[in-house]
Amino acid sequence: MSTTTYTDLPLAEEHGRSATWLITDRDGTVHTIAGVFLGMGTSYRPEHKGHPDTDWAPVRTHCSTCRWTELRIFRGADRTFYVVNCGASDVPGERDLVHVAEVATPFELVEVLTAVDRRTQKVSLPMPARRALAMAASHDADARDAYVNSPVT
Numbered sequence: 672m673s674t675t676t677y678t679d680l681p682l683a684e685e686h687g688r689s690a691t692w693l694i695t696d697r698d699g700t701v702h703t704i705a706g707v708f709l710g711m712g713t714s715y716r717p718e719h720k721g722h723p724d725t726d727w728a729p730v731r732t733h734c735s736t737c738r739w740t741e742l743r744i745f746r747g748a749d750r751t752f753y754v755v756n757c758g759a760s761d762v763p764g765e766r767d768l769v770h771v772a773e774v775a776t777p778f779e780l781v782e783v784l785t786a787v788d789r790r791t792q793k794v795s796l797p798m799p800a801r802r803a804l805a806m807a808a809s810h811d812a813d814a815r816d817a818y819v820n821s822p823v824t
């Protein structure tokens with residue numbers, strides 16, 4: 672396994688890379704992930720929308736060019752899954768907010784990735800999570816099982 676250490680989150684095209692990542696979350700805690708970057712999904716869109724009169728989307732205006740979600744899945748050498756959720760922002764004065772969740776099994780992985788709609792209570796796998804899990808499925812047999820057997824894909 673590679674001993675290269677990164678402090679930046681990997682890009683989507685780096686999926687399958689083995690390394691060590693030092694990931695700082697929104698509280699300043701540094702998480703050490705030594706293993707494989709399995710996959711990533713993002714809600715980023717290249718075209719601004721919804722704020723024709725301002726350079727940046729005001730708070731509560733949904734524009735996936737100004738603010739978006741990046742979801743990454745890693746698997747540690749000890750088999751632990753890591754789900755790294757990055758609430759990213761290009762808006763001046765705002766910063767990326769990173770959250771790291773550790774789970775031991777593929778079924779918990781799906782639990783962490785699913786979202787419940789606040790209005791309808793409908794359970795779904797949001798697009799970035801679905802994409803990340805699909806990418807992970809090509810690198811990890813347990814992630815593949817979780818993807819294939821997921822009740823919400």
Ligand SMILES: [Zn+2]
Binds near residue numbers: 720726
């Ligand atoms: Zn925008």
